[in-house]
Amino acid sequence: MQLLPWPRRLRALLLSCTDKNSIAKVHALMILTSTLADGSFNARLIASYARIGDTVSARKVFDKLPQRGVNAWNAMIVAYSRQDHPSQVLSLYHQMVADGVRPDSSTFTVAIKACASMLDLEIGEEIWSKAVDCGYERDVFVGSSVLNLYAKSGKMDKAVVVFEKMPRKDLVSWTTMITGFVQSGRPMEAVEMFRGMQLEGIEFDGVSMTGLVQACASLGDLRLSLSVHGFMIRRGLRMDVMVQTSLAHMYGKNGHLELAYRVFDRMPYKNAISWGALISGFAQNGFAGRALEMLVEMQGSGFEPDSACLVSALLACSQVGFLKWGKSAHAFILKRLDFDEVLGTAVIDMYSKCGSLSYARALFDQIISRDLISWNAMITSYGIHGHAEEALALFLQMTETNIKPDHATFASLLSAFSHAGLVQEGQYWFDVMVNKYKTTPGEKHYACMVDLLARAGRVEEAYELINSVNTERGLAVWVALLAGCHNHGKSSIGEIVAKKILDLNPDDLGVYALVSNFYAMARKWDDVADMKKMMKQRGTKKVPGYSVVEVNGELHAFLMEDKTHQHHGDIMQILNKLDHDMRAIGYVPRNEFLLHNSEDEHSFQQRKFIKVL
DNA sequence: CCCGTTGCGG
Numbered sequence: 047m048q049l050l051p052w053p054r055r056l057r058a059l060l061l062s063c064t065d066k067n068s069i070a071k072v073h074a075l076m077i078l079t080s081t082l083a084d085g086s087f088n089a090r091l092i093a094s095y096a097r098i099g100d101t102v103s104a105r106k107v108f109d110k111l112p113q114r115g116v117n118a119w120n121a122m123i124v125a126y127s128r129q130d131h132p133s134q135v136l137s138l139y140h141q142m143v144a145d146g147v148r149p150d151s152s153t154f155t156v157a158i159k160a161c162a163s164m165l166d167l168e169i170g171e172e173i174w175s176k177a178v179d180c181g182y183e184r185d186v187f188v189g190s191s192v193l194n195l196y197a198k199s200g201k202m203d204k205a206v207v208v209f210e211k212m213p214r215k216d217l218v219s220w221t222t223m224i225t226g227f228v229q230s231g232r233p234m235e236a237v238e239m240f241r242g243m244q245l246e247g248i249e250f251d252g253v254s255m256t257g258l259v260q261a262c263a264s265l266g267d268l269r270l271s272l273s274v275h276g277f278m279i280r281r282g283l284r285m286d287v288m289v290q291t292s293l294a295h296m297y298g299k300n301g302h303l304e305l306a307y308r309v310f311d312r313m314p315y316k317n318a319i320s321w322g323a324l325i326s327g328f329a330q331n332g333f334a335g336r337a338l339e340m341l342v343e344m345q346g347s348g349f350e351p352d353s354a355c356l357v358s359a360l361l362a363c364s365q366v367g368f369l370k371w372g373k374s375a376h377a378f379i380l381k382r383l384d385f386d387e388v389l390g391t392a393v394i395d396m397y398s399k400c401g402s403l404s405y406a407r408a409l410f411d412q413i414i415s416r417d418l419i420s421w422n423a424m425i426t427s428y429g430i431h432g433h434a435e436e437a438l439a440l441f442l443q444m445t446e447t448n449i450k451p452d453h454a455t456f457a458s459l460l461s462a463f464s465h466a467g468l469v470q471e472g473q474y475w476f477d478v479m480v481n482k483y484k485t486t487p488g489e490k491h492y493a494c495m496v497d498l499l500a501r502a503g504r505v506e507e508a509y510e511l512i513n514s515v516n517t518e519r520g521l522a523v524w525v526a527l528l529a530g531c532h533n534h535g536k537s538s539i540g541e542i543v544a545k546k547i548l549d550l551n552p553d554d555l556g557v558y559a560l561v562s563n564f565y566a567m568a569r570k571w572d573d574v575a576d577m578k579k580m581m582k583q584r585g586t587k588k589v590p591g592y593s594v595v596e597v598n599g600e601l602h603a604f605l606m607e608d609k610t611h612q613h614h615g616d617i618m619q620i621l622n623k624l625d626h627d628m629r630a631i632g633y634v635p636r637n638e639f640l641l642h643n644s645e646d647e648h649s650f651q652q653r654k655f656i657k658v659l
Numbered sequence: 660c661c662c663g664t665t666g667c668g669g
Contacts, residue, residue: 093661117661124662152662159663190663197664221664253665260666291666298667322667329668357668391669419669 052079056087060094066103069094073107082111089117096125114145120152132160136169149176151185158191167199186212190219197226202235217248224257228264236261237270250281252289259289263296271296287313291320298327303336318349326358334362338371350382353389360392364399370599372396387417394420398427400596422454429462434471437462453485460494464501472498487515493522500530509539521550525557528564537568544573555581 056072056079063069073091076082082091088111095104108114108122119142126134139157142149149157154177161170174192182188189212196205205226212219220243227236240258243250250258255278262271275293283289290313298306306327313320321344328337341351341359351359356375363372376393383389390413397406410416410424421444428437441459444451456479463472476495479485487495492512499508508527512519524547531540544561552558562577593604602611611617 089661120661127662150662155662162663187661187663192663194664216663218664223664225664251665256665286665288666293666295667317666319667324667326667352667354668361669386669388669393669395669417669423669 052081056081057090060090063094064098066095066098066100069098069100069103089115089121092118092121092125096121096128099129101125101129101131114147116147116150116153119147120150120156123153123156127156127159130163132163135160136164139173143176149180151182151187154180154182154185155187155191158188158195162191162195162198165198167195167201170195170199183211184213186214186216186219190216190222193219193222193226197222197229200230202226202230202232215246215248217243217251217254220246220248221251221254221257224254224261228257228260231264233261233264237265250283252283252286255283256289256292259292259296263292263299266300268300268302271300271302287315287317287320291317291323294320295323295327298324299330301327301331303327303331303333316347316349318344318352318355321349322352322355322358325355326361329358329362329365332365334366334368337362338368351378353379353383353386356383357388357392360396364396366601367400367594367596368601369400369402369596372400385413385415387413387415387420390415391417391420391423394427395423398423398430403427403431403433416449418449418452418455421449422452422458425455425462426458429458429465432465434462434466434468438471438475451483451485453488453491456483456485457488457490457494460491460498464494464498467498467501469498469502469504487517489517489520489522492517492519493526496523496530497526500527501533503530503534505530505534505536505539509543521547521552521554521557524550525560528560532560532564532567535567540564540568541570553584555584558584 056076059072059075060069063072069091072094076087076091081087088107092104092107095101095107104122104125108118111118119138123135123138123142126132126138135156139149139153139160142153154173157173158170158177161167161173170192174188174195177183177185177188189208192208193205196202196208205223209215209219209223220239224236224239224243227233227239236257240250240254240261243254258274259271262274278285278289285293290309294306294309294313296306297303297309306324310316310320310324321340325337325340325344328334328340338359341355344351344355356379359375360372363369363375372393375396379385379389379393385393390409394406394409394413397403397409406424406427410420413420421440425437425440425444428434428440437459441451441455444455456475459475460472460479463469463475472495476487476491479491480487492515496508496512499505499511505527508530512523512527524543528540528543528547530536531543544564547557547561558577558581562574562581565571565573565577595602595604604611
């Protein structure tokens with residue numbers, strides 16, 4: 047065997063090292079042969095320790111070096127980057143610059159990546175401008191890193207500027223733009239980016255495809271989703287867990303749960319995230335029971351649910367008011383997970399929707415990390431429960447923190463006033479929102495204001511309000527107004543509003559019921575008959591509301607004309623007694639406008655059992 | 660030669 051010169055032998059040896067002991071032996075040899083002083087070899091030693099995850103040993107070598115070249119600094123910086131220690135990366139970067147060592151492409155790339163992961167746009171841009179000064183403006187690696195920095199900071203428009211200036215764009219730079227647009231809620235542009243990449247003749251991979259699939263998921267276009275899925279099969283893409291999980295999620299999120307399950311079922315390797323994708327699909331589409339079943343099933347298959355799975359499970363409990371399971375989920379979190387903002391807010395929401403406002407508030411006070419959405423959720427909870435004063439008190443408390451209220455906060459606050467019938471307060475805070483917080487009111491805010499005025503019988507004012515603004519006036523605004531017209535016998539305005547509603551072609555049967563009830567109030571019997579015909583034609587796209595009660599941990603669902611409950615007779619008896627007692631103290635039920643359509647109700651019942659159980 | 664882009668949630 048021919049002996050190589052020392053440095054080359056050591057380099058070969060280092061490359062074959064897979065454990066700490068063998069690296070340490072080479073390390074000793076390097077000391078003996080005095081090759082450690084060689085700038086290109088000490089960097090390799092640091093990189094070897096880093097490769098096996100031993101950052102501590104790498105740092106010891108680094109610290110003992112008499113002088114450090116770019117490669118040594120880079121090796122150490124990359125080591126910290128691999129271990130996901132962005133602040134260490136930045137501190138080394140700054141030390142290196144202070145030592146007068148000139149960073150290279152690799153240094154800038156990794157340093158900017160660290161800023162992206164800490165969402166520190168300011169330092170990131172500072173480093174980027176230094177990179178430009180050092181002549182790396184046209185570098186693909188540094189460029190992609192900057193694209194990601196802007197994408198993660200929600201500055202896609204800045205990313206576009208950098209991207210368009212890049213002379214050479216490769217798979218990673220295109221992919222960064224795709225995922226950037228997806229994460230910024232601009233899925234159409236993500237799809238356009240994918241098409242642009244195809245036109246440039248750059249072959250896609252699993253990562254870029256994951257971005258495209260996520261774009262399809264947020265577009266909710268089944269035809270596009272199916273064609274993308276078909277495209278990747280035709281092109282023979284090797285699908286890994288991530289691609290398959292994003293596919294299952296794409297179908298599940300948009301309610302195509304059979305397709306989602308088919309993808310999931312055929313996955314050779316699944317993990318907790320794949321399960322989470324399915325669970326969230328079921329939970330978000332109203333299949334609460336199925337979501338909770340899958341949570342149990344995943345544990346049976348040996349997977350530990352993570353916080354995202356629990357968030358979906360809590361959402362499922364909220365939807366059906368299943369307090370018993372909600373409490374189990376809470377207990378599970380206390381035992382095995384750490385509370386973050388998302389998980390905390392989901393538990394708060396669950397307690398609130400399951401009727402336990404005090405638990406919700408106690409949790410809100412306990413959760414250390416509360417963000418904007420946590421505050422909004424708690425304010426919403428008070429609103430739903432009719433506690434407008436508490437909602438306002440919380441809002442005022444919020445203004446003392448550094449979290450700024452957003453459009454959703456005001457929507458919750460205004461809705462709280464509308465539920466409590468506090469017209470003056472509502473008007474006052476609407477004004478504050480517009481003038482002090484410079485928040486442009488949207489459809490939701492106008493709907494609250496219309497609801498507030500219309501409930502109080504000030505239908506004319508509400509009508510004037512919506513006619514005075516130029517914003518998009520959607521269904522909710524008109525529905526709130528018509529409900530007011532119905533309750534306060536305002537037939538002339540109501541007729542105009544009813545026509546507007548019908549022009550919008552809603553697919554909610556409840557809206558048609560409201561219009562029909564309004565016509566009945568106005569004694570427009572021909573229109574009532576038309577409405578009934580229309581409802582029959584349109585079929586049952588939307589499931590009507592039903593009540594759910596939890597008794598001893600078991601759910602009982604009720605809807606109109608439903609006689610299937612085992613204690614139906616007893617329940618009716620008690621209801622009759624309550625009805626009798628209420629009339630005795632002066633209650634006059636307004637059931638003269640109630641709508642009956644027994645054929646539809648039958649199909650509703652079928653769906654009810656699928657959904658709740 | 661190294662460095663940049665990925666899957667579920669309030």
